Amino acid sequence: MAERPTTGWRHGIAEEAAEIAAGTLDPECACMAGLFPEKLLRATDAVLDTFEDRLAELGNAGDEQVFxxxxxxxxxxxxxxxxxxGSAFETDEREELCDYIDQSLTEHGVDVVALTAxxxxxRYQLTDKWRKW
Structure with a gap:
């Protein structure tokens, strides 16, 4: 199953916190918690929750429904x-979110390559029409 980007972001925050606690990371060098505040993580997860709920409804959906x-x-x-x-998602996060959308659709039976073609x-233009991040 595709891993949500927020899972990896939370893991990075926890790793940095553990390194700070162990004294192996200078708090001045920690950046994950600043990049991914809890409010951002919760909001992103809420969006992904809704997306995942809609995936279950796709079944044999046509292209328009998938789009x-x-x-x-x-x-x-x-x-x-x-x-x-406008700074929630930088380049790496954008790629992770797009990959997550692609992988999730694929796992629910959507042939993303064929759909986009x-x-x-x-294939990697699936979100471009609407994406501002």
């Missing part, structure tokens, strides 16, 4: 990013 699910998750992530001054898109 509608992608559009909704991307627009909701845009709102999260905007609520964090039918619409004149490359």
């Amino acid at each position: 509608a699910v992608v559009e909704r998750v991307v627009l909701a992530l845009n709102a999260v990013d905007e609520a964090h001054n 039918r619409h004149g898109l490359g």
